[in-house]
Amino acid sequence: MAKILVVDDSNFQRNQILRAIKDDGYEIFTAENGKIGFDLFEEHSPDCILTDLNMPELDGLGLLKLIREKNTDVPVIVLSSDTQELTAEKCKNLGATDFMNKPFKKDQLKAVLEKVFQ
Amino acid sequence: MILTPDQEDAIKEFINIGAGHAAGALSELTESHVKLSIPAIKVVKLADLEKEDDSFTKEISSSVRINFKGFTDGTAALVFPPASALKLVSLVSDEEFGTPDMDSVQAGILTEIGNIILNHILGAIGNIFQQHLEYNVANYVEGEIIKLIEPDDSTPDLVIMIIDTQFNLKDLEITGDVVIFFKLGSLTKFVEAVENVLS
Numbered sequence: 001m002a003k004i005l006v007v008d009d010s011n012f013q014r015n016q017i018l019r020a021i022k023d024d025g026y027e028i029f030t031a032e033n034g035k036i037g038f039d040l041f042e043e044h045s046p047d048c049i050l051t052d053l054n055m056p057e058l059d060g061l062g063l064l065k066l067i068r069e070k071n072t073d074v075p076v077i078v079l080s081s082d083t084q085e086l087t088a089e090k091c092k093n094l095g096a097t098d099f100m101n102k103p104f105k106k107d108q109l110k111a112v113l114e115k116v117f118q
Numbered sequence: 119m120i121l122t123p124d125q126e127d128a129i130k131e132f133i134n135i136g137a138g139h140a141a142g143a144l145s146e147l148t149e150s151h152v153k154l155s156i157p158a159i160k161v162v163k164l165a166d167l168e169k170e171d172d173s174f175t176k177e178i179s180s181s182v183r184i185n186f187k188g189f190t191d192g193t194a195a196l197v198f199p200p201a202s203a204l205k206l207v208s209l210v211s212d213e214e215f216g217t218p219d220m221d222s223v224q225a226g227i228l229t230e231i232g233n234i235i236l237n238h239i240l241g242a243i244g245n246i247f248q249q250h251l252e253y254n255v256a257n258y259v260e261g262e263i264i265k266l267i268e269p270d271d272s273t274p275d276l277v278i279m280i281i282d283t284q285f286n287l288k289d290l291e292i293t294g295d296v297v298i299f300f301k302l303g304s305l306t307k308f309v310e311a312v313e314n315v316l317s
Contacts (some may be wrong), residue, residue: 009255010230011223054255081234083139083241086250102234103146
């Protein structure tokens, strides 16, 4: 069973993501900021990470940097409300696998995950 | 600072682009058609805020705030009368709420709605000016508008841009305001960026 780590400080958004993918056979872990997210990443070695950008303690870019410093190529998909092209570019430059704007369509998220696990 | 008609028109257009994207986002969340319109923009100083006839300047509001920094620095807020805020949260969460007070779950939902709307509006500005803005985490604020202002910024000369915003969804009129507090000198930088785009 593929493991997915969902990192978002909004309980509402975490629930939206869970609702979208809960029946797709993934084992899902959730964290409310990048710091907790990184701890869960080290503990569970997820196969894919879905992360928000703006979060307290450690933001999504910080989490992405820490993960890439570990020399892992685990897919990291950024889900953010930030619609600036430069932000998406920054994420790609730091090694994000994909960048999606919130709110996301359920099918769009499923398609991205299917692509990741192909 | 008084905006020229051209500057005001351009700013309204930039905000409208962001509002259009925000309406699309809100439409996804509520699964209904959303119309978001910006009928007016005005710029006032904090010292003159009390003279304004907008209800939010005098009444308790439910607001979501984001600080931004980059080519211009300040705070953007989405300010709702509490009844409008609850209507919006009910639509997004598909739940009816019996009490007029907002609990932490509802405040969390409003924060995320505000986060998305403000990000679309600020994002459109960043994209149009091709300048990057950094945001902090959105937070919920309940109370008078003065509570939205960072203590360090609270001077009589603080410049505030008030953008009347009308949401129309599922035939419900939900009113609110997008309010931008510019740090000292930041509105000038913002208007310079507008002038650059215009020229």
